[in-house]
Amino acid sequence: xxxxxxxxxxxxxxxxxxxxxxxxxxxxxxxxxxxxxxxxxxxxxxxxxxxxxxxxxxxxxxxxxxxxxxxxxxxxxxxxxxxxxxxxxxxxxxxxxxxxxxxxxxxxxxxxxxxxxxxxxxxxxxxxxxxxxxxxxxxxxxxxxxxxxxxxxxxxxxxxxxxxxxxxxxxxxxxxxxxxxxxxxxxxxxxxxxxxxxxxxxxxxxxxxxxxxxxxxxxxxxxxxxxxxxxxxx
Amino acid sequence: xxxxxxxxxxxxxxxxxxxxxxxxxxxxxxxxxxxxxxxxxxxxxxxxxxxxxxxxxxxxxxxxxxxxxxxxxxxxxxxxxxxxxxxxxxxxxxxxxxxxxxxxxxxxxxxxxxxxxxxxxxxxxxxxxxxxxxxxxxxxxxxxxxxxxxxxxxxxxxxxxxxxxxxxxxxxxxxxxxxxxxxxxxxxxxxxxxxxxxxxxxxxxxxxxxxxxxxxxxxxxxxxxxxxxxxxxxxxxxxxxxxxxxxxxxxxxxxxxxxxxxxxxxxxxxxxxxxxxxxxxxxxxxxxxxxxxxxxxxxxxxxxxxxxxxxxxxxxxxxxxxxxxxxxxxxxxxxxxxxxxxxxxxxxxxxxxxxxxxxxxxxxxxxxxxxxxxxxxxxxxxxxxxxxxxxxxxxxxxxxxxxxxxxxxxxxxxxxxxxxxxxxxxxxxxxxxxxxxxxxxxxxxxxxxxxxxxxxxxxxxxxxxxxxxxxxxxxxxxxxxxxxxxxxxxxxxxxxxxxx
Numbered sequence: 001x002x003x004x005x006x007x008x009x010x011x012x013x014x015x016x017x018x019x020x021x022x023x024x025x026x027x028x029x030x031x032x033x034x035x036x037x038x039x040x041x042x043x044x045x046x047x048x049x050x051x052x053x054x055x056x057x058x059x060x061x062x063x064x065x066x067x068x069x070x071x072x073x074x075x076x077x078x079x080x081x082x083x084x085x086x087x088x089x090x091x092x093x094x095x096x097x098x099x100x101x102x103x104x105x106x107x108x109x110x111x112x113x114x115x116x117x118x119x120x121x122x123x124x125x126x127x128x129x130x131x132x133x134x135x136x137x138x139x140x141x142x143x144x145x146x147x148x149x150x151x152x153x154x155x156x157x158x159x160x161x162x163x164x165x166x167x168x169x170x171x172x173x174x175x176x177x178x179x180x181x182x183x184x185x186x187x188x189x190x191x192x193x194x195x196x197x198x199x200x201x202x203x204x205x206x207x208x209x210x211x212x213x214x215x216x217x218x219x220x221x222x223x224x225x226x227x228x229x230x231x232x233x234x
Numbered sequence: 235x236x237x238x239x240x241x242x243x244x245x246x247x248x249x250x251x252x253x254x255x256x257x258x259x260x261x262x263x264x265x266x267x268x269x270x271x272x273x274x275x276x277x278x279x280x281x282x283x284x285x286x287x288x289x290x291x292x293x294x295x296x297x298x299x300x301x302x303x304x305x306x307x308x309x310x311x312x313x314x315x316x317x318x319x320x321x322x323x324x325x326x327x328x329x330x331x332x333x334x335x336x337x338x339x340x341x342x343x344x345x346x347x348x349x350x351x352x353x354x355x356x357x358x359x360x361x362x363x364x365x366x367x368x369x370x371x372x373x374x375x376x377x378x379x380x381x382x383x384x385x386x387x388x389x390x391x392x393x394x395x396x397x398x399x400x401x402x403x404x405x406x407x408x409x410x411x412x413x414x415x416x417x418x419x420x421x422x423x424x425x426x427x428x429x430x431x432x433x434x435x436x437x438x439x440x441x442x443x444x445x446x447x448x449x450x451x452x453x454x455x456x457x458x459x460x461x462x463x464x465x466x467x468x469x470x471x472x473x474x475x476x477x478x479x480x481x482x483x484x485x486x487x488x489x490x491x492x493x494x495x496x497x498x499x500x501x502x503x504x505x506x507x508x509x510x511x512x513x514x515x516x517x518x519x520x521x522x523x524x525x526x527x528x529x530x531x532x533x534x535x536x537x538x539x540x541x542x543x544x545x546x547x548x549x550x551x552x553x554x555x556x557x558x559x560x561x562x563x564x565x566x567x568x569x570x571x572x573x574x575x576x577x578x579x580x581x582x583x584x585x586x587x588x589x590x591x592x593x594x595x596x597x598x599x600x601x602x603x604x605x606x607x608x609x610x611x612x613x614x615x616x617x618x619x620x621x622x623x624x625x626x627x628x629x630x631x632x633x634x635x636x637x638x639x640x641x642x643x644x645x646x647x648x649x650x651x652x653x654x655x656x657x658x659x660x661x662x663x664x665x666x667x668x669x670x671x672x673x674x675x676x677x678x679x680x681x682x683x684x685x686x687x688x689x690x691x692x693x694x695x696x697x698x699x700x701x702x703x704x705x706x707x708x709x710x711x712x713x714x715x716x717x718x719x720x721x722x723x724x725x726x727x728x729x730x731x732x733x734x
Contacts, residue, residue, distance in 0.1 A: 028631070057635060061635075062632060062635035072647075072651055072725035072728050082636045114726065
């Protein structure tokens with residue numbers, strides 16, 4: 001079944017749906033990590049091909065659940081790896097690291113720790129720094145907060161939203177959590193069985209008021225406590 | 235079984251190991267792995283040296299086939315042989331009526347033969363005198379009446395066309411309990427009563443020592459085994475002084491003298507070089523330079539030879555197996571083929587693999603290194619492949635998403651993450667290699683296997699331990715070295731335990 005999806009520049013698009021609905025697959029298609037059987041994927045109007053994929057990736061950042069950090073490198077070297085690989089000057093690297101550390105509120109003394117020595121929240125902050133290192137135009141996040149306990153998660157959600165809004169990046173975020181989707185989204189895309197069921201530019205309310213098909217209501221009902229909270233907030 | 239990459243590796247190895255342009259005058263004497271042959275080889279080498287020639291004695295190289303082929307290839311120039319062995323075994327396909335025909339056939343192969351050295355070392359069957367008396371056995375024919383006796387023959391006798399198979403046919407022997415074992419172990423088997431009859435050489439020192447009866451060869455099955463020296467005919471050109479020296483040994487050693495020398499080396503525990511030097515001095519009045527190596531020097535030499543065997547084969551295996559492991563990971567189809575091929579090489583028994591190498595690489599260090607190289611491939615290859623395969627795919631995709639090229643991904647992420655597995659594979663290969671390398675002595679590679687081999691031949695546990703103990707110590711050291719190396723090679727982040 002054909003899926004047509006556009007992530008608007010400078011806005012945050014959240015892909016949501018039950019597990020196995022294909023949201024992670026869509027994200028990996030967008031990154032060019034996998035190729036579509038049919039159709040095409042364009043980044044900033046340019047279709048991916050064998051030659052340009054690697055170069056286009058410099059304009060993307062990728063964050064996955066539990067960070068995807070390289071366990072053999074310290075936090076610092078994880079963050080700096082892309083810049084070093086692309087031959088940045090030491091001065092530029094140092095300045096960028098300081099900037100990112102402020103942005104993600106990452107403690108300086110933890111920079112020389114290895115991933116196993118960091119807390120889950122710290123690992124995600126490192127992963128976000130690494131994704132932002134080359135000042136990518138687009139950020140792709142796959143369940144970035146999925147492995148965190150609720151307190152840490154709430155704190156990081158706030159920080160992340162500030163970063164997205166402050167930097168004006170194009171963001172595509174995958175989650176299965178309705179509240180998180182509502183918290184981040186400029187656009188919510190609800191998926192099921194590998195296709196887009198409904199895209200909403202006006203938050204969860206629109207999905208509740210004008211469901212495109214019965215599945216939308218079922219999905220919302222399954223997480224209705226969240227809806228209740230949503231309606232109570234001003 | 236051997237794919238192109240291995241072939242390349244072979245070639246590379248052959249080039250690394252091919253002996254450089256050897257000393258024009260260096261003459262290489264070989265000997266088989268039994269005392270008499272070693273003593274004769276030593277006498278020849280000492281005589282050549284006292285005639286001012288440069289001679290090297292590659293001792294106890296193995297059986298007839300190994301020596302004969304080494305002579306044909308030119309790996310050795312001279313070795314002591316027996317006419318019976320030449321007629322019945324080496325040239326068994328030819329009809330040979332007299333010595334001239336034998337000389338002609340040898341000449342066609344570029345080999346010359348001296349006149350007999352003077353003693354006849356025939357094959358014979360022997361058993362304990364008291365057992366023989368009890369069973370009233372005097373001749374080989376008498377054995378047919380005692381089909382329940384256990385026969386223990388040297389491995390060579392079991393295989394040779396002039397050995398057990400012919401003997402059984404000629405004498406109609408119906409014995410079922412026939413075992414192949416090392417010639418030197420057969421005497422101990424006879425002594426303990428595990429075997430009743432064995433093959434022996436009529437000049438063996440043990441015949442008297444163990445009080446054995448030589449069974450009469452009443453159907454004249456065993457031919458003459460006159461000792462001679464075989465040498466490459468071109469020696470007359472390359473080292474003209476050598477041939478007259480060999481001629482001096484003609485009719486120089488009769489049976490009692492040979493038996494005495496065998497007894498001196500085997501029962502008197504004198505080094506063969508000493509026994510040979512005594513003979514040369516007594517018979518030719520020459521103060522031969524018997525090289526009496528001190529125990530320490532010998533240990534150092536064996537250690538050096540062993541380290542070379544292990545070091546070169548392991549280094550080559552690392553250089554080939556790690557890239558092959560990467561290839562096997564990148565191209566799963568090729569990976570199946572590579573892993574299967576290397577796995578098959580591993581199943582070849584090490585002794586057989588060593589002997590397979592001889593036609594390709596001759597005798598000495600090169601074939602041993604090649605065999606050890608093949609054995610070391612699998613553990614390294616398999617661990618490299620598994621180490622890369624087990625990298626979680628989110629990590630792999632993260633590296634890809636950063637925009638790393640495949641090469642950079644391999645260098646910066648995959649190899650460091652697989653390093654601990656790769657190192658474990660190298661460690662396994664190294665420890666196996668140290669042990670297996672002791673077998674190399676059989677084909678003249680030296681190392682710690684040399685004293686083990688000599689110790690088995692001389693029934694000398696002390697000598698066996700001189701090889702076995704250092705080999706075990708080396709294996710432990712190698713293990714320790716790699717554990718130390720792990721601290722430097724494996725990134726610290728991988729050695730940390732996750733915080734509780």
